[in-house]
Amino acid sequence: MLNDLFPNVDWEMMWEATRETIYMTAVSTLLTFILGLVLGIVLFLTSPTQLWANKIVNVLTGSFVNIFRSIPFIILVILLIPFTKFLLGTIRGANAALPALIIGAAPFYARMVLIALREIDKGVIEAARSMGAKTWTIIWKVLIPESLPALISGITVTAVALVGYTAMAGVIGAGGLGNLAFMDGFQRSRNDVTLVATILVLIIVFIIQFIGDFITSKTDKR
Amino acid sequence: MIQLENVVKKYKTANGYLTAVNDVNLSINDGEIFGIIGYSGAGKSTMIRLLNGLEKPTSGKVIVNGQNISAIRGKELRNARHKISMIFQHFNLLWSRTVEENIAFPLEIAGISKAERQKRVLELIELVGLKGREKSYPSQLSGGQKQRVGIARALANDPEVLLCDEATSALDPETTDAILDLLVSINEKLGLTIVLITHEMHVIRKICHRVAVMEAGKIVERGNVLEVFQSPKAEITQKFVSQVTETAGHKESISQMLEDYPNDQLIKLFFVGSKTEQPVISQLIREFNVDVNIVHGNISPTKSGPYGTLIVRIVGDTDHVAKAIQYLDVQGIKSEVINNAE
Numbered sequence: 001m002l003n004d005l006f007p008n009v010d011w012e013m014m015w016e017a018t019r020e021t022i023y024m025t026a027v028s029t030l031l032t033f034i035l036g037l038v039l040g041i042v043l044f045l046t047s048p049t050q051l052w053a054n055k056i057v058n059v060l061t062g063s064f065v066n067i068f069r070s071i072p073f074i075i076l077v078i079l080l081i082p083f084t085k086f087l088l089g090t091i092r093g094a095n096a097a098l099p100a101l102i103i104g105a106a107p108f109y110a111r112m113v114l115i116a117l118r119e120i121d122k123g124v125i126e127a128a129r130s131m132g133a134k135t136w137t138i139i140w141k142v143l144i145p146e147s148l149p150a151l152i153s154g155i156t157v158t159a160v161a162l163v164g165y166t167a168m169a170g171v172i173g174a175g176g177l178g179n180l181a182f183m184d185g186f187q188r189s190r191n192d193v194t195l196v197a198t199i200l201v202l203i204i205v206f207i208i209q210f211i212g213d214f215i216t217s218k219t220d221k222r
Numbered sequence: 223m224i225q226l227e228n229v230v231k232k233y234k235t236a237n238g239y240l241t242a243v244n245d246v247n248l249s250i251n252d253g254e255i256f257g258i259i260g261y262s263g264a265g266k267s268t269m270i271r272l273l274n275g276l277e278k279p280t281s282g283k284v285i286v287n288g289q290n291i292s293a294i295r296g297k298e299l300r301n302a303r304h305k306i307s308m309i310f311q312h313f314n315l316l317w318s319r320t321v322e323e324n325i326a327f328p329l330e331i332a333g334i335s336k337a338e339r340q341k342r343v344l345e346l347i348e349l350v351g352l353k354g355r356e357k358s359y360p361s362q363l364s365g366g367q368k369q370r371v372g373i374a375r376a377l378a379n380d381p382e383v384l385l386c387d388e389a390t391s392a393l394d395p396e397t398t399d400a401i402l403d404l405l406v407s408i409n410e411k412l413g414l415t416i417v418l419i420t421h422e423m424h425v426i427r428k429i430c431h432r433v434a435v436m437e438a439g440k441i442v443e444r445g446n447v448l449e450v451f452q453s454p455k456a457e458i459t460q461k462f463v464s465q466v467t468e469t470a471g472h473k474e475s476i477s478q479m480l481e482d483y484p485n486d487q488l489i490k491l492f493f494v495g496s497k498t499e500q501p502v503i504s505q506l507i508r509e510f511n512v513d514v515n516i517v518h519g520n521i522s523p524t525k526s527g528p529y530g531t532l533i534v535r536i537v538g539d540t541d542h543v544a545k546a547i548q549y550l551d552v553q554g555i556k557s558e559v560i561n562n563a564e
Contacts, residue, residue, distance in 0.1 A: 121312070121314065123310055123312055123314035124314050124315075124316060126276065126310075126314065127308070127310060127314035127315075128327075128331075129276060129303075130274055130276060130303060130306075130307065130308040130385075131303060131304070131307065131327065131328040131331050131375075131379075132299075132300035132301060132302075132303035132304050132328075132331055132332070133300070133331045134300065134331075137330075137331055141316075141327070141330070142316065145316065145318040145319070146316060146317065146318055148318065219318075221317055221318055221359040221361060222317050222361050
């Protein structure tokens, strides 16, 4: 029956593309989370009056974040081709999309981390200091747990954006549903392929959003 | 013992330097409850943060438990802070942790084993009266309960000094009293030194042994609470004292009296300690040919004894009135003629 509705869809290829999209999204979300968190924490702690107040580091990190956040993703992908080639030896396939995805999304997420950390009551950090906590302890036991709901809702938004980015990366040959929709659907005028790919992308986005919202509300004890 | 020597703290602001603490010398004895009172901006918040090194003095020395807090740093300072704990106006609990996890936090920082932590947390929960709320999150507690968690957390590492930063200012009067009672009981039970800052004279009156009054970064008056209550010298201290000795309508009733009876004398009497319990007024009436009309009276119990004021109108011959006042003086009761409602 499905074959009657979508005559041009090769389900095997569609499934393969879906797995690639999920793979790219999952790996890039995880690495974006780590890199963005590190960048966000550095931005926060080096800002004036904070524990590592340091103007130079703050300005450098801030500029890095702002520059990479401002470059349109499709241009970033092209700019990073030499870097990706150097790193992975190829610019094709799911893994080749990862550097661009992470470098594109991590600065975006770092900003959200910074906003989340700024929301933490200064008094709580002061209390931890008054107990003799090391900065490292403050990061692990105060900054991250106290901003966790915001960190998770932030990574949810970022993960949804990353699904979109994987589709764009697909256009230049990274595989996944975007690649399939563009090559097989658009260029060969098979609208049913484009439609099915779109529906699958939507399902992935809904699942990410649902999981993100669920964890956010579970971790929020305020 | 806590010792501050010529401590100055300046902040750089957009309009030049701001001196928050201006050449303060202070010594606080072991085991006492020492209060620092002042209006906001007087420098008391900075002062208390100098004691655990959250703020570093621009010049001068801060010595707590024999350590020069202003000079040590890194691990040495962090270890010193285990013995100088702090509670806060807004409690500053971690909302992501339950009551018991909040109390365990300083123990984790000090590197205490898990079994040991659990045991200690149970004791502390018992001590501050929070049994049954171990698994609650701060958002499920009332203000008073949150401050109890704050106190339990502060006591976790057996500190020698407890710093209270406006610890009751966010609480209602009844809860304030309960928390103050708890502070007194831990001071007596554990023998730790308590330094508190506040803008409420009520707090000083109720639990402090000694008090320092701060204004514009300087200590303008200090001494035993009872003495300061009895004869406040600085204008600001008088204002603070009147916070607890005067009730609403006090001034109005006095000016009314002065207006209605311009020929009689209104006299304010000061009773200290056991004098507050003597039947002085009835003796006065019996022995001298005067009438006494009581206008206003008040007794404030302080940590080192009660302190009372009584405003009376003494009616009679000038001669008799003068003798009556003399009699009071002999009895050790200070008096002061009131000429205006101020």
